[in-house]
Amino acid sequence: MSAVRLVFDQIASAFANGSPAVSSEASQGRPLHPFSIVDIDQGMNKMAILMQGASRVPTQRAVELASEWLWLTFDRANKLGGWSRPHISSTESGEVVFEWWRNHRNLTLYFSDDGAEYIDVWGPDMDHEMLAGPLTNWSFSNAWLRLQS
Amino acid sequence: MVPTIVDNAEDLYRSIRADSDDYSYQNGKLVFSSSAFDDRDMRPSVDRTSMRADPADSRIAPTDGIAKVLTADVRNSCKIPIIKNGTPVGEHAVDAIHRPIENDPIETDNLAHCQIECNPVIASGSRFKKLKAALANLANKHGFIVPPSKTAAP
Numbered sequence: 553m554s555a556v557r558l559v560f561d562q563i564a565s566a567f568a569n570g571s572p573a574v575s576s577e578a579s580q581g582r583p584l585h586p587f588s589i590v591d592i593d594q595g596m597n598k599m600a601i602l603m604q605g606a607s608r609v610p611t612q613r614a615v616e617l618a619s620e621w622l623w624l625t626f627d628r629a630n631k632l633g634g635w636s637r638p639h640i641s642s643t644e645s646g647e648v649v650f651e652w653w654r655n656h657r658n659l660t661l662y663f664s665d666d667g668a669e670y671i672d673v674w675g676p677d678m679d680h681e682m683l684a685g686p687l688t689n690w691s692f693s694n695a696w697l698r699l700q701s
Numbered sequence: 702m703v704p705t706i707v708d709n710a711e712d713l714y715r716s717i718r719a720d721s722d723d724y725s726y727q728n729g730k731l732v733f734s735s736s737a738f739d740d741r742d743m744r745p746s747v748d749r750t751s752m753r754a755d756p757a758d759s760r761i762a763p764t765d766g767i768a769k770v771l772t773a774d775v776r777n778s779c780k781i782p783i784i785k786n787g788t789p790v791g792e793h794a795v796d797a798i799h800r801p802i803e804n805d806p807i808e809t810d811n812l813a814h815c816q817i818e819c820n821p822v823i824a825s826g827s828r829f830k831k832l833k834a835a836l837a838n839l840a841n842k843h844g845f846i847v848p849p850s851k852t853a854a855p
């Protein structure tokens with residue numbers, strides 16, 4: 553794993569979404585990448601399309617939560633480096649799913665009526681090659697850095 | 702038909718909808734989404750190869766593609782002892798169980814039908830999310846063995 557160090561953001565509101573806002577140390581003090589509204593627009597459009605589908609229709613709450621996190625992941629990932637638009641899908645349980653892949657790693661975020669979760673995957677062993685838990689700014693930042701490593 | 706044990710050496714075929722969110726191309730490389738193994742009952746359906754001469758026969762819709770995972774890999778994706786009072790009393794395990802469909806009022810007959818199931822039965826969505834992630838990870842090793850198509854084969 554790379555030796556990137558997480559530090560607390562000076563400009564972001566502390567404990568947004570129940571966890572401290574952090575960046576990689578190297579990214580602080582640098583201007584953000586040019587803001588690209590296109591990725592957000594395409595993500596929002598994709599979720600709107602999912603809601604019009606005939607099957608695997610996500611719930612309203614799941615889409616609302618996913619929409620909030622689309623902005624948050626964009627912001628976090630831009631600060632930490634390596635942003636790319638997530639692959640967005642939905643499940644039989646009405647969840648919205650964001651996924652990213654890099655080399656042998658995968659990061660999956662689930663949004664449902666019950667909240668948001670993440671799964672960080674680096675192999676098929678469910679108990680030794682995956683980390684999972686509630687999605688917060690902190691857990692996303694750590695998982696994102698592992699994805700980039 | 703009497704169900705039989707699925708051999709470790711058998712492949713398991715999963716039908717993947719064409720032009721769906723079940724897969725994508727990242728920098729030109731095919732990757733399967735966890736959603737490719739989603740299932741309402743948390744027991745994804747697959748077909749066993751010993752009863753399928755042609756993998757294309759596992760397609761649910763004529764334009765579907767076929768992904769595969771190895772039975773041995775599926776079984777190795779989870780082997781955690783269940784300890785109670787310091788004593789092993791069982792094992793969390795994943796298995797491919799032969800569940801032939803025959804004379805079902807709703808579903809078409811499929812003697813090759815299997816389900817990927819967990820023991821103990823999955824009760825939490827979180828555990829099922831990990832199972833889907835494991836299966837997608839395994840399927841990524843092989844890619845499509847029958848590619849999806851725009852139009853149905855003649």
